[in-house]
Amino acid sequence: MKALELKGVSFTYPNGFKALGKLDFSIAPGEKVAVIGENGAGKTTMAKLTNGLLRPGAGQVLVNSxxxxxxxxxxxxxxxxxxxxxxxxxxxxxxIYKEITYTLRYNKSCAPEEIDRRVKEALALAGMAGMEEVNPYDLSFSHRKFVTICSVLLQEPEVVLLDEPTAGQDLACMRRLENILDHLQKKGTAVLTITHDMEFVVRNFQRVVVMAHGGIISDGTPREIFWNLDVLREAALHQPYISALARRIGLPGKVLTAEEFAAALRGSGRTL
Amino acid sequence: MACIELKQVSYRYPTSKTANLKEVNLTVESGEFIAVIGRNEAGKTTLCNVIRGFAPHFYQGKLSGSVHVNGKDVLRTEIGDLSWDxxxxxxxxFNQNSGVKATVYEEISYGLENLGIPRREIFDRVDEVINLLGIAYLADKHPMKLSGGQCQRVALASIIVMEPAILLIDEPTSQLDPKGTEDVFKIIDMLKKKGKTTILVEHKIDRVAEYADRVILMDEGRIVRDGPAAQILSDPALLEYGVTLPQTALLGLRLREEGLPLERIPITIDQAAVSIGALRKEGGGI
Structure with a gap:
């Protein structure tokens, strides 16, 4: 079964800009997918179509079939x-408490004890334990981003869309974000993450979707994507730093990480 | 010539319980390109706010020590007068948008209008900047209808157009794709060649490594490291301050740990290609 499926979805903005053309995509429960591509490629449009903020001009969007x-x-x-x-x-x-429980309180679909349990769990994951009564606008941009992530965590939806969660995050926040991704995956949530951080993709994803000019031009593992230079060129993206260095000095194999780089260097004859 | 000079500066926002800057000493020479790094809430943006006079003039709060910008005593200078510098x-x-202009072109003109620059000159300068930043195609768009990346370019344009001698740029690439990020760094590099002084707050450490001359590391309101980029960014102690190292530096440290006799820890791909490439050749017949 698919958690989310887009079938032949097209979308044109009222001003005539054709943002997406005949897009096919699906994601299974518990799957983590990174969506990469340059500004204007259609990433955010695709995200907005999946939760109904935008409606497809043609094609279908299916959630839980x-x-x-x-x-x-x-x-x-x-x-x-x-x-x-x-x-x-x-x-x-x-x-923060009012903000992240807003939907649950409004829907009245969740017992108060359960709401409190979820609040504790989400704030702990976001590194904000005990901050229920803080005003979100007294926090940094990065923390406000985590507040919005908590709002979504609390609803325990089957599909989570994260639009550039890595923007402006420091090392500690990045680790927290990575923990949250793991947490969601363990719960069987399908997670779609839009990002410009290729190192973040290499560390956390097994499946990468590349968008360009309103369509998906490639869908594969990080190794397939980041060593397909034609795809990267078309999408105006670059290889992760370690891959680029490996290619530059002619290391064999399709290296993605520092660990692989060291192994390839050993394997290529240099005695360490 | 020193264009920014902070002596023993401590500052606390009115809403804050502890000091946000503590005994900061900083001298910036004209034409330097300095990157400020550090974990969130280390004091990076507050440092910018002090230099541009918003702390304490706008935010209020308590400031001790002295701040001089282009020879002006910031504590005795109005924000409006500082905006020339x-x-x-x-x-x-999204916060920078004035909200009172209907097109991107007018938005970028707004600052110059407020400074009373003649109309003809405004047109010339705005035209030049939108071409420089590759956003001429956005000129007639409404400022509130831009994507994150477009908005960030417009924000940068509306400051560059004012031609201040000192640019404080706070994470200008957070919404940008890799190519957009590269473009912004090239623009800052070009401004540096024009003699502008730039202080850049940035988390994208690999880009910082490529472009910045000098790096300042902040933690808990203090400057804890200040030196040439190559020295600061190859130091594994950065990790203890919640800042990552450039990918090539992490790789270099790992290879050294495994016994590869790397003389210097590289911080860019260019440096790494040279130092690791040379070792491979020495290894013989690879």
């Missing part, structure tokens, strides 16, 4: 949680 |  056509954003959002690129587009409450 | 590009480009 059900067509989302005719369903409200609120109804789709219970199954597809979307963390916006800019947290300030999303935050509208005075305290 | 210092340009600041916001961390969140």
């Amino acid at each position: 059900e067509d989302t056509a005719g369903k409200t954003v609120a109804a789709i959002s219970r199954h597809v949680g979307y963390v916006f690129q800019n947290p300030d587009d999303q935050i509208c409450n005075q305290t | 210092v340009g600041y590009v916001f961390q969140n480009p």
Whole structure:
């Protein structure tokens, strides 16, 4: 079964800009997929189509095998949680507790004890344990991003979309984010992550989707993608630093990590 | 000539319980390209706020020590007067938008209008900057209808157009794709060649390694390291301050640990290609 499926989806903005053309994509429960591509490639448009903020001009969007056509954003959002690129587009409450429990309190679909349990769990994962009563706008941009991630975690949707969660994150926040990805995967959540950080992709993903000019031009493992120079060129992307260095000095094999680099260097005859 | 001079500066925001900057001493020479790194909330943005006079003039709070920018005593200079000397590009480009202009072209003109620059000159300067940043195609778009990457370029343009001698740029590439990031760094590099002084707050450490002359590491409101990029960015102690090293430096440290006699830890691909490539040749017949 697929958690999310886009079938022949096209989308054109009212101003005539054709953002997506006949896109086919699916993701299974518990699968983590990175979406990469240059600004304007259609990544965010694709994300907004999956939770109903935008509606396809042609084709179908299925969540848990059900067509989302005719369903409200609120109804789709219970199954597809979307963390916006800019947290300030999303935050509208005075305290972290109120903000992240907003949907659950509004839906009345969850017992108060269960809400509190989820709040504790999510804040601990986000490195914000005990900060329930803090105003989100007293926090840094990076922390506000984690507040919006917590809002989505609390709803426990089957699909999570993260739009550039790595932007502006330091080392500790990056690790927290990686923990959250693992946590979601263990729970069987399908996670779609839009990012410009190729090293983050290498460390965390087994499947990478490359978008360019409103379509998916490649879908494969990081090794397949990051050593396909034609695809990278078409998408205006570059190899991760370690791969680029390996290619530059002519190391054999399709190296992605420092560990592989060291092994390839040993294997190539140099005695260490 | 020193264009920025901070002596024993400590500062606390009114809402903060502890000092946000502690005994900071900093001298910046004209034309330097300095990167400020450090974990979130280390004091990087606060340092920018002090240099541009917003702390304490706008944010209030307590500042001790002295701050001089282009010879002006910042504590006795109004923010408006400082804006001729210092340009600041916001961390969140969405916040920089004036909200009062209907097109990108007018948005970029806004600062010059406020400075009372003649109309003809405004057109010339805006035209030059939008071409420089490759955003001429956005000129007639509404500023609120831009993508993250476009918004970030417009924010940068609206400051560059003012031609301040000192640019403070707070994470200008957080929303940009790799090519956009490369473009922004090239623009900053070009400004440096024009003699501008740039202080850049940035997490993308591999880019910092490629372009910055000097790196300042901040932690808990203090400057804890200050030196040439090659020296600061090859030091594994950075990790203890919650900052990652360039990928090539991490690789270099690993190879050295495994016994490869690397003389210097490389911080860029170019350096790594030379130092690791040379060792391979010495290894014989590889």
